[in-house]
Amino acid sequence: MKTSEIQNLSIAVVGGGYGGAAAAIALRNIGAQNVHVYEQAPALGQVGAGIGLRPITVELFRQWGIFEEIAAVSSPSDYLEILSADGGQVLAQEVWPQLNDFEQPNHTRIIHRGDFIEALLGVLPAEVVHLDHKLTSIEDLGGQAKLTFENGNTVTADVVIGADGIRSLVRKQLFSDQEPVFAGEHAYRAVISLDDAFGLGTEDNNPRFYMGQNGTIAYNLPLPHRGQLSYDITAPSEDGSWAPEITNDYLVSLLEGFDERIVKIARNLDLSQVTSRSVFDIDPVANWHTDSVALLGDAAHAMLHHQGQGANSAIQDAGGLADAFLEAGSVKEALALYQATRKPATDELQRLSRMGWNANAVENAFPEQAAAK
Numbered sequence: 001m002k003t004s005e006i007q008n009l010s011i012a013v014v015g016g017g018y019g020g021a022a023a024a025i026a027l028r029n030i031g032a033q034n035v036h037v038y039e040q041a042p043a044l045g046q047v048g049a050g051i052g053l054r055p056i057t058v059e060l061f062r063q064w065g066i067f068e069e070i071a072a073v074s075s076p077s078d079y080l081e082i083l084s085a086d087g088g089q090v091l092a093q094e095v096w097p098q099l100n101d102f103e104q105p106n107h108t109r110i111i112h113r114g115d116f117i118e119a120l121l122g123v124l125p126a127e128v129v130h131l132d133h134k135l136t137s138i139e140d141l142g143g144q145a146k147l148t149f150e151n152g153n154t155v156t157a158d159v160v161i162g163a164d165g166i167r168s169l170v171r172k173q174l175f176s177d178q179e180p181v182f183a184g185e186h187a188y189r190a191v192i193s194l195d196d197a198f199g200l201g202t203e204d205n206n207p208r209f210y211m212g213q214n215g216t217i218a219y220n221l222p223l224p225h226r227g228q229l230s231y232d233i234t235a236p237s238e239d240g241s242w243a244p245e246i247t248n249d250y251l252v253s254l255l256e257g258f259d260e261r262i263v264k265i266a267r268n269l270d271l272s273q274v275t276s277r278s279v280f281d282i283d284p285v286a287n288w289h290t291d292s293v294a295l296l297g298d299a300a301h302a303m304l305h306h307q308g309q310g311a312n313s314a315i316q317d318a319g320g321l322a323d324a325f326l327e328a329g330s331v332k333e334a335l336a337l338y339q340a341t342r343k344p345a346t347d348e349l350q351r352l353s354r355m356g357w358n359a360n361a362v363e364n365a366f367p368e369q370a371a372a373k
């Protein structure tokens with residue numbers, strides 16, 4: 001589409017998470033001037049945990065002119081390491097895929113989730129982001145769509161991007177009423193001071209998986225710029241409640257045979273600072289778009305966290321969406337092109353993420369690279 005056409009589009013993004021914020025940034029970057037983000041939360045907030053932003057994601061931040069804002073609150077990492085539970089054996093150690101594929105090396109950046117959303121929303125003008133706007137219904141009018149919010153406001157836009165997460169209302173009302181699927185596991189996450197980490201997280205800036213024999217995985221991501229370590233445990237469980245109750249003794253019982261430092265951290269954790277969640281994904285959604293509405297991020301393809309690709313995929317969707325608007329001749333074509341470009345990759349990541357990890361058969365750190373060969 002011509003820049004003048006993109007400029008005049010009214011675009012409403014539902015959801016101010018990573019995907020929604022990135023979509024607004026990417027669309028503004030190609031000249032869209034009338035983009036608004038509607039977020040249900042009255043204030044910003046994110047689970048205390050770290051994530052890794054992959055080289056290809058970081059390249060998009062460069063394209064959008066926001067690399068410095070992200071770099072200021074993250075640390076570069078060279079590789080990912082997977083170890084036996086006791087840390088005695090390195091099962092895989094690999095440089096992040098595509099680190100050297102760009103004009104300048106793009107290290108994976110390890111970032112705290114709260115810092116990440118603040119950095120993304122922080123580059124958007126205040127008038128673009130509308131907090132306290134919970135979508136209650138969406139009506140597809142053909143060339144436009146109408147949104148109704150719980151606070152009584154309504155918005156009609158030429159393009160609506162449903163970036164409203166794994167329990168997306170946009171998906172439910174327009175594309176699929178299938179419920180999220182419980183993975184039979186929990187994720188327990190905390191960010192602790194490096195002073196309380198018994199030396200873990202100080203070796204270098206690289207994340208490490210420790211693989212237990214009972215399906216438990218401990219995942220450490222150093223956040224040296226904050227003097228902290230992001231400490232995650234994923235463990236099998238049949239309890240699918242939203243926020244499972246845990247005790248320190250229970251966490252310690254999951255960690256039999258693990259590096260003593262990981263066990264000691266679990267013993268000392270302040271549980272009021274631990275986020276405990278059942279883990280869900282969704283089955284692939286056959287179709288993500290109409291002529292004026294498209295899903296993005298977890299709303300389109302929520303995946304398990306085993307490959308660390310959910311947030312990365314949401315950012316890459318935003319890049320794919322902006323590219324599609326530049327390439328296509330109309331909104332209708334752009335949304336079809338966006339799905340055609342992004343869905344094969346995210347279908348594959350959903351599949352690989354469901355395969356999880358087998359501690360006795362770790363062949364590589366990045367199964368998506370092996371699968372692509």
Ligand SMILES: Cc1cc2nc3c(=O)[nH]c(=O)nc-3n(C[C@H](O)[C@H](O)[C@H](O)COP(=O)(O)OP(=O)(O)OC[C@H]3O[C@@H](n4cnc5c(N)ncnc54)[C@H](O)[C@@H]3O)c2cc1C
Pocket residue numbers: 014015016017018019020038039040041050051052133134135136163164165166167168169187279296297298299303305307308309310311312313314
């Ligand atoms: C344990 C765990 C670890 C993970 N680790 C990683 C990792 O290392 N790397 C990685 O890339 N990904 C990781 N992920 C996945 C990542 O968190 C998600 O994929 C990512 O948050 C998706 O972003 P999103 O913007 O699509 O959705 P969300 O972050 O869920 O944002 C959706 C937004 O929409 C808003 N919203 C919802 N409904 C409405 C409504 N009706 N009206 C208005 N607003 C609404 C929500 O409040 C929210 O702000 C992990 C996930 C889990 C559970």
